[in-house]
Amino acid sequence: MEKKQVIWVIIEQVQGKTAAVSLEVLGKACQLAAEAANAQVVAVALGSAIGPLAQQLPKHGADKVFLVDDPRLELYQNDTYSSVLRRLIERERPDVVLIGASASGEELAPTLAAQLGTGLAAHCTNLRLAADGTLTMLVPAFGGQVIGEIFCPVQRPQMATIKPGVFSPVGLAERTGEIVQEDGASLLYDAEIRLRATRLVVEEPPGMPIEQADVIVAGGWGIGSRENWRLLEELAKEFNGAVGCTRPALDQGWTGGEHTMIGSSGKTVRPKLYLGAGISGAAHHMVGIKDSGVIISVNRDKTAPIFQFSDYCVAADFRDVLPELLAQIRRAKH
Numbered sequence: 001m002e003k004k005q006v007i008w009v010i011i012e013q014v015q016g017k018t019a020a021v022s023l024e025v026l027g028k029a030c031q032l033a034a035e036a037a038n039a040q041v042v043a044v045a046l047g048s049a050i051g052p053l054a055q056q057l058p059k060h061g062a063d064k065v066f067l068v069d070d071p072r073l074e075l076y077q078n079d080t081y082s083s084v085l086r087r088l089i090e091r092e093r094p095d096v097v098l099i100g101a102s103a104s105g106e107e108l109a110p111t112l113a114a115q116l117g118t119g120l121a122a123h124c125t126n127l128r129l130a131a132d133g134t135l136t137m138l139v140p141a142f143g144g145q146v147i148g149e150i151f152c153p154v155q156r157p158q159m160a161t162i163k164p165g166v167f168s169p170v171g172l173a174e175r176t177g178e179i180v181q182e183d184g185a186s187l188l189y190d191a192e193i194r195l196r197a198t199r200l201v202v203e204e205p206p207g208m209p210i211e212q213a214d215v216i217v218a219g220g221w222g223i224g225s226r227e228n229w230r231l232l233e234e235l236a237k238e239f240n241g242a243v244g245c246t247r248p249a250l251d252q253g254w255t256g257g258e259h260t261m262i263g264s265s266g267k268t269v270r271p272k273l274y275l276g277a278g279i280s281g282a283a284h285h286m287v288g289i290k291d292s293g294v295i296i297s298v299n300r301d302k303t304a305p306i307f308q309f310s311d312y313c314v315a316a317d318f319r320d321v322l323p324e325l326l327a328q329i330r331r332a333k334h
């Protein structure tokens, strides 16, 4: 019988709340475990006073939870978190370690991989686990036109960061799992702590997070000005949705900020409705919207590549279409 594969998911938490991406990665780990038939999913949670959070993790797919509850781990810090995780990994020797590709995950994962002397595939959009324990880590390359398959054949653990918004969490209401309380003192020594974070300042961007919106009205370079951009904002408001953008629109400063950019270096979104205007359909952008429900695009160039991916194509100047659409929606509402 093949050796049992152990898949670790490092849980990110802020103020005792599990990051959405960690639950998404747990969901994917469950799927991998089911595919490999003989695998165990282990969640690893670091923080301070996070017992209640750890108790919830089996409901999201963890067979077992390692909980390191220590006041020194209240706020994420690269040196403290990597020290604790390195010691745990060296002791437990998991086969696979998965981390969400959030701002802190993107820092923590390469630090850990370097300390452990193993490889890391960053920003994966899919994973496969074979029964022999080989993890295939899939990463879009050349703007999503090619999917690279990355392997870590020799070193262990096999490590990957996972792009947020790609996988769905699982909810297994009645499920329980083993919670292993670790002793922080034996995993982290005060002498190793070079920096101390004293407080956390959370700056939430205004408006609905683009990953959660059912409707996204997205604009690109073709929108032409900040003034025209307001039309997209008004439309998104009528739909109770969010505004997304391409890289050129972000660079022009028309948009709400980096958090609204969609694509290979931005967000992956899955709205029920994506309405794109003045967007050509470059692969870098399209890779972020490919799982949307209905795609409607407005482009004055009837050969624009975005039309190949759209359910409804409007070959027209957006200035002739969107104001009328806005007016009709408002009329219908009132």
Ligand SMILES: Cc1cc2nc3c(=O)[nH]c(=O)nc-3n(C[C@H](O)[C@H](O)[C@H](O)COP(=O)(O)OP(=O)(O)OC[C@H]3O[C@@H](n4cnc5c(N)ncnc54)[C@H](O)[C@@H]3O)c2cc1C
Residues within 6 Å of the ligand: 143, 219, 220, 221, 222, 223, 245, 246, 247, 248, 249, 261, 262, 263, 264, 265, 266, 277, 278, 279, 280, 281, 282, 283, 284, 285, 298, 299, 300, 301, 304, 316, 317, 318, 319
């Ligand atoms: C490494 C790398 C990573 C990248 N990552 C991303 C990413 O994550 N997300 C992203 O979006 N881009 C990304 N890019 C940029 C990407 O390659 C494209 O350049 C970009 O997506 C194009 O944006 P756009 O469609 O707004 O502009 P354009 O390609 O210039 O298209 C503008 C479109 O607007 C249409 N148009 C013009 N006027 C009107 C009008 N009045 N009415 C209707 N239509 C009109 C035109 O016909 C045209 O099709 C990346 C690039 C690189 C090199």
